[in-house]
Amino acid sequence: xxxxxxxxxxxxxxxxxxxxxxxxxxxxxxxxxxxxxxxxxxxxxxxxxxxxxxxxxxxxxxxxxxxxxxxxxxxxxxxxxxxxxxxxxxxxxxxxxxxxxxxxxxxxxxxxxxxxxxxxxxxxxxxxxxxxxxxxxxxxxxxxxxxxxxxxxxxxxxxxxxxxxxxxxxxxxxxxxxxxxxxxxxxxxxxxxxxxxxxxxxxxxxxxxxxxxxxxxxxxxxxxxxxxxxxxxxxxxxxxxxxxxxxxxxxxxxxxxxxxxxxxxxxxxxxxxxxxxxxxxxxxxxxxxxxxxxxxxxxxxxxxxxxxxxxxxxxxxxxxxxxxxxxxxxxxxxxxxxxxxxxxxxxxxxxxxxxxxxxxxxxxxxxxxxxxxxxxxxxxxxxxxxxxxxxxxxxxxxxxxxxxxxxxxxxxxxxxxxxxxxxxxxxxxxxxxxxxxxxxxxxxxxxxxxxxxxxxxxxxxxxxxxxxxxxxxxxxxxxxxxxxxxxxxxxxxxxxxxxxxxxxxxxxxxxxxxxxxxxxxx
Numbered sequence: 468x469x470x471x472x473x474x475x476x477x478x479x480x481x482x483x484x485x486x487x488x489x490x491x492x493x494x495x496x497x498x499x500x501x502x503x504x505x506x507x508x509x510x511x512x513x514x515x516x517x518x519x520x521x522x523x524x525x526x527x528x529x530x531x532x533x534x535x536x537x538x539x540x541x542x543x544x545x546x547x548x549x550x551x552x553x554x555x556x557x558x559x560x561x562x563x564x565x566x567x568x569x570x571x572x573x574x575x576x577x578x579x580x581x582x583x584x585x586x587x588x589x590x591x592x593x594x595x596x597x598x599x600x601x602x603x604x605x606x607x608x609x610x611x612x613x614x615x616x617x618x619x620x621x622x623x624x625x626x627x628x629x630x631x632x633x634x635x636x637x638x639x640x641x642x643x644x645x646x647x648x649x650x651x652x653x654x655x656x657x658x659x660x661x662x663x664x665x666x667x668x669x670x671x672x673x674x675x676x677x678x679x680x681x682x683x684x685x686x687x688x689x690x691x692x693x694x695x696x697x698x699x700x701x702x703x704x705x706x707x708x709x710x711x712x713x714x715x716x717x718x719x720x721x722x723x724x725x726x727x728x729x730x731x732x733x734x735x736x737x738x739x740x741x742x743x744x745x746x747x748x749x750x751x752x753x754x755x756x757x758x759x760x761x762x763x764x765x766x767x768x769x770x771x772x773x774x775x776x777x778x779x780x781x782x783x784x785x786x787x788x789x790x791x792x793x794x795x796x797x798x799x800x801x802x803x804x805x806x807x808x809x810x811x812x813x814x815x816x817x818x819x820x821x822x823x824x825x826x827x828x829x830x831x832x833x834x835x836x837x838x839x840x841x842x843x844x845x846x847x848x849x850x851x852x853x854x855x856x857x858x859x860x861x862x863x864x865x866x867x868x869x870x871x872x873x874x875x876x877x878x879x880x881x882x883x884x885x886x887x888x889x890x891x892x893x894x895x896x897x898x899x900x901x902x903x904x905x906x907x908x909x910x911x912x913x914x915x916x917x918x919x920x921x922x923x924x925x926x927x928x929x930x931x932x933x934x935x936x937x938x939x940x941x942x943x944x945x946x947x948x949x950x951x952x953x954x955x956x957x958x959x960x961x962x963x964x965x966x967x968x969x970x971x972x973x974x975x976x977x978x979x980x981x982x983x984x985x986x987x988x989x
Contacts, residue, residue: 695783827854
């Protein structure tokens with residue numbers, strides 16, 4: 468007979484394991500998405516900022532050909548390892564997938580009890596395979612709940628991650644044909660809309676998969692290479708059903724009350740609904756490209772793809788094709804620390820500019836959304852489904868919190884955190900101490916205006932993680948809604964800087980932006 472405590476521990480293990488594995492799957496499966504775009508070097512009007520301009524580091528020399536080849540060979544090739552299987556597209560088939568997983572996990576526990584409440588490797592494989600097939604909101608939840616610092620991920624999760632990196636589920640050829648024929652209202656869509664179309668996807672993520680194709684060019688250009696992102700059928704319409712199934716699992720009290728799972732699921736639902744609307748994503752991408760053009764420092768480095776609106780629908784997004792490797796892969800190359808510092812410095816400048824100057828940020832931290840073109844020393848930005856706008860009041864108060872953290876002003880951190888909605892003001896001292904300490908750590912890279920910050924020496928992700936259990940246990944209210952998406956992006960850039968062992972002038976960068984933006988928020 469199963470003991471409830473052992474079952475709960477087992478399911479808790481698999482739930483957290485699933486969350487972390489899900490994020491790993493997403494990172495791995497889109498790790499080679501050579502998606503969208505040539506550089507937009509339009510000659511539209513730009514403006515230089517007399518104030519708030521940090522010193523621009525000189526771009527490092529282009530990497531030797533041998534190193535470029537090594538980087539590209541390190542990319543996973545989904546086409547070599549993909550498993551082609553129709554994605555469950557109805558609420559019934561998706562609910563059946565969850566039910567089958569739960570039954571199998573229960574059976575595994577009966578057969579392979581180890582007395583420790585830890586699920587067997589077979590059970591974790593079942594979780595991985597189910598997540599790979601179901602995709603959709605399940606994988607998205609994994610992204611939101613996962614702890615991104617590798618030091619906090621159990622070894623068995625890392626081992627499964629390595630197994631998953633070499634495989635991915637993709638739509639069958641028949642399902643792909645039906646989906647595009649429906650979207651284009653044309654069974655001859657290949658011939659009528661494309662010059663070339665590769666059936667094997669070059670990337671597969673939580674919402675859709677990406678194919679390389681070519682279309683007729685304009686003017687003297689004979690063909691233009693494009694990326695075609697096709698949404699999995701049924702993913703958008705099954706959101707509520709998927710969340711209901713997730714709630715069923717969570718109802719076993721697998722997560723502490725301080726996680727405020729209902730709020731997480733509510734935010735997840737809204738975010739996922741928007742990301743499933745590719746026409747909205749296309750508009751965000753066009754807006755983002757225009758903003759980049761207004762920032763000479765950023766335009767020099769970042770490439771935003773062109774959108775082919777005439778070929779895009781609510782469930783199909785066609786953009787220019789670019790190639791590159793996820794920026795975190797630079798960690799695998801030795802002898803290029805100047806390049807790593809440069810990439811992190813530019814990525815951090817982009818993040819601060821998005822939040823404090825534009826109030827419009829691409830919040831998905833997946834490194835595969837930031838593709839480094841080693842032949843041009845450019846970073847291609849893709850996937851704008853998670854881009855969102857922040858209110859002026861929120862940005863002003865958040866900027867003040869970061870400044871207070873950099874100044875190590877505990878009282879101001881608490882004051883502004885109450886105003887933002889992180890705290891009620893009635894928390895116990897251990898909670899206030901943990902919150903203030905974690906916020907101070909976030910502000911540490913900006914403490915010194917004239918001194919570079921060495922991310923490798925500090926290991927901020929692990930230090931911040933030390934305070935998380937106390938915060939989850941003792942906090943009285945969920946974080947403000949905008950923070951769920953914002954902190955994913957911020958934690959992503961901190962983890963990247965740590966992984967690349969970067970040393971950058973982050974303090975100078977932040978205070979220049981702070982001083983130039985402060986007056987406009989008065």
